[in-house]
Amino acid sequence: MIKVMSKKLVRKTIDMIKELAAEAEEEESSEEEADADGEKKEESEEKEDEEKSDEKKDDAEKDKSEEEEDKYLTFWNNFGKSIKLGVIEDSSNRLKLAKLLRFYSTEDPDKLHSLDDYIGRMKSDQDTILYLPGDSKSAILKSPILKKYKQKGYEVLLLDDPIDEFTTQHLTEYEKRKVKSIAKDDVSVLEDSDKNAKKKTQKLKEMYKPLTDWYKKHLGKQVEKVAISQKLDDSPLFIFTSQYGFSAQMEKINKAQAF
Amino acid sequence: MMAKKSLEINPHHPVMKALLEKIKESEDNSPDEASIEYADLLYQMALLQSGFAIE
Numbered sequence: 001m002i003k004v005m006s007k008k009l010v011r012k013t014i015d016m017i018k019e020l021a022a023e024a025e026e027e028e029s030s031e032e033e034a035d036a037d038g039e040k041k042e043e044s045e046e047k048e049d050e051e052k053s054d055e056k057k058d059d060a061e062k063d064k065s066e067e068e069e070d071k072y073l074t075f076w077n078n079f080g081k082s083i084k085l086g087v088i089e090d091s092s093n094r095l096k097l098a099k100l101l102r103f104y105s106t107e108d109p110d111k112l113h114s115l116d117d118y119i120g121r122m123k124s125d126q127d128t129i130l131y132l133p134g135d136s137k138s139a140i141l142k143s144p145i146l147k148k149y150k151q152k153g154y155e156v157l158l159l160d161d162p163i164d165e166f167t168t169q170h171l172t173e174y175e176k177r178k179v180k181s182i183a184k185d186d187v188s189v190l191e192d193s194d195k196n197a198k199k200k201t202q203k204l205k206e207m208y209k210p211l212t213d214w215y216k217k218h219l220g221k222q223v224e225k226v227a228i229s230q231k232l233d234d235s236p237l238f239i240f241t242s243q244y245g246f247s248a249q250m251e252k253i254n255k256a257q258a259f
Numbered sequence: 260m261m262a263k264k265s266l267e268i269n270p271h272h273p274v275m276k277a278l279l280e281k282i283k284e285s286e287d288n289s290p291d292e293a294s295i296e297y298a299d300l301l302y303q304m305a306l307l308q309s310g311f312a313i314e
Contacts, residue, residue, distance in 0.1 A: 210282045214290070215266065223266045233269075239309040240265045246263075251311065251312075252312065
């Protein structure tokens with residue numbers, strides 16, 4: 001009985017948040033997105049604790065009336081974390097909640113963007129939603145791997161919140177597009193697919209074999225492999241993490257946790 | 260728990276080209292002290308830039 005109630009409550013909250021977001025869109029699209037995110041968070045929290053979520057809803061509504069313009073933004077700033085948690089824990093509402101997510105992106109680092117915005121700006125040959133996690137926005141923007149993506153015109157989401165990476169890992173797919181970190185070694189967006197380029201890469205690989213072999217031997221167990229990269233612009237080397245292993249950020253978080 | 264690191268080098272970077280030459284020049288495929296030190300430095304720099312902590 002309580003389960004049914006909480007389920008319905010969550011749904012209603014999500015719908016309310018969506019409405020809020022839609023209203024905001026009419027006013028300003030970016031604000032709307034933020035609001036939507038906040039609603040989703042509320043929903044997930046409701047599921048966990050009905051009373052709590054109701055309180056959150058009330059709060060969000062208060063925010064809305066107080067500052068119509070910054071409604072969604074305020075909502076996202078206050079409850080964005082809850083929505084992110086919702087994406088992680090509430091698998092049945094994950095897609096709905098994902099629509100409410102807002103992130104910074106290379107397109108305009110000062111504004112929050114929704115995943116739908118991102119998809120709308122995606123290049124026609126791009127099938128992956130790219131993101132890069134880091135300590136802070138400015139630190140991420142300085143990352144050497146970001147440069148080439150920017151040059152080629154690919155938009156990358158900047159995840160400066162430690163929870164963001166867990167969220168995107170649980171999301172894995174949005175609107176049939178894979179969500180991937182550009183700090184992992186399985187992203188192939190920048191790789192050339194035509195035969196000539198492949199031959200060239202092969203040649204480079206052979207040419208550099210003495211160096212990669214030596215480097216691997218020298219570093220030993222510290223690295224899994226040493227390879228030739230096509231993703232770098234003006235920095236000599238970069239350390240990627242494997243698709244299924246820990247990322248740099250997660251290793252940091254893990255180390256900070258005392259078990 | 261450690262992340263599985265995969266080091267990727269930029270084949271178009273002059274530093275990497277120079278390192279390759281050094282290794283090619285050496286007889287037993289091990290470059291001189293200075294180059295080894297430099298390679299270590301580059302690796303640690305990359306660790307930091309990639310968001311890892313230096314051990």
